[in-house]
Amino acid sequence: MDELEVTNHGVPEALQEAVMDACKQLFSLPMEEKEEHIHAGPMDPIRIGSGFYSVMDAVAFKRDYLKMFTHPDFHCPAKPAILRDIAMEYSSCTRVLLLQLATAISRSLDLAGGRLSEALNLESCFQILVGNHYPGCSRPDGEAMGFLAHSDHGLLTLLFQNGVDGLQVKHDGRWVLAKPLPGSFFVIAGDQMEIVTNGRYRSALHRVVVGGEQARMSIVSLIGPCLDAVVEPLPEMAAADGKGLEFRGIRYRDYLEKQQSKQLDEKAALDLVRCRLHS
Numbered sequence: 405m406d407e408l409e410v411t412n413h414g415v416p417e418a419l420q421e422a423v424m425d426a427c428k429q430l431f432s433l434p435m436e437e438k439e440e441h442i443h444a445g446p447m448d449p450i451r452i453g454s455g456f457y458s459v460m461d462a463v464a465f466k467r468d469y470l471k472m473f474t475h476p477d478f479h480c481p482a483k484p485a486i487l488r489d490i491a492m493e494y495s496s497c498t499r500v501l502l503l504q505l506a507t508a509i510s511r512s513l514d515l516a517g518g519r520l521s522e523a524l525n526l527e528s529c530f531q532i533l534v535g536n537h538y539p540g541c542s543r544p545d546g547e548a549m550g551f552l553a554h555s556d557h558g559l560l561t562l563l564f565q566n567g568v569d570g571l572q573v574k575h576d577g578r579w580v581l582a583k584p585l586p587g588s589f590f591v592i593a594g595d596q597m598e599i600v601t602n603g604r605y606r607s608a609l610h611r612v613v614v615g616g617e618q619a620r621m622s623i624v625s626l627i628g629p630c631l632d633a634v635v636e637p638l639p640e641m642a643a644a645d646g647k648g649l650e651f652r653g654i655r656y657r658d659y660l661e662k663q664q665s666k667q668l669d670e671k672a673a674l675d676l677v678r679c680r681l682h683s
Contacts, residue, residue, distance in 0.1 A: 427535030446664035475531035498625035524629035550612035558628035602637035
């Protein structure tokens with residue numbers, strides 16, 4: 405499972421729309437009302453900016469974002485006032501769904517349903533909520549890069565987008581447009597999933613392109629292990645595959661800090677913990 409789409413997920417469609425509308429209000433606020441969070445660092449609990457991390461970006465992205473830590477401690481900008489309650493409810497609902505998916509994935513590996521949760525201390529999971537806004541593109545060639553190819557640093561990501569296409573996933577060497585069903589979520593496997601399953605499930609390489617004059621928005625809810633959990637391949641996975649350990653253990657907090665403080669380079673962050681690099 406690198407990426408899949410889920411419907412009938414139990415998160416109210418009205419709540420999905422409400423959190424997107426609240427983020428839209430934030431992006432339209434005057435700059436001085438967002439300024440305290442614009443110069444935040446990668447591990448600050450609230451960050452507003454453009455691109456990926458503007459201090460490190462080597463290229464310009466057509467992306468504005470709000471990034472907020474929502475579990476185990478909840479953080480939210482003061483304005484717009486409507487955002488706090490909506491974001492808290494949305495984070496709670498999507499966290500329940502993500503933990504259910506982790507249980508299902510554990511069982512798909514012929515493990516006990518709670519094995520991943522136990523190994524990664526998901527009761528104290530780290531959760532981020534991200535609102536993305538991609539302005540319309542009026543370039544003569546009709547397309548611009550909204551966000552470069554990358555994999556997510558966490559365990560699992562839920563992505564909900566408005567009706568404007570742009571998300572692409574790399575599949576069999578080709579970039580494939582991910583067209584959503586109304587109200588659905590894309591579920592994207594992250595780097596910690598690849599590590600803990602010893603490569604059985606690989607983190608999905610994805611990117612965003614923008615074209616046309618209509619703005620695109622997406623809402624991302626991501627969970628990772630407990631920040632202080634040491635993530636390493638489950639012994640059962642290494643034994644089952646017979647290929648030994650593909651990755652060494654690393655504390656999730658350390659992985660996150662390293663990945664967030666560098667320029668995006670596809671899945672290069674995983675090379676930090678590979679036991680051997682493939683030619």
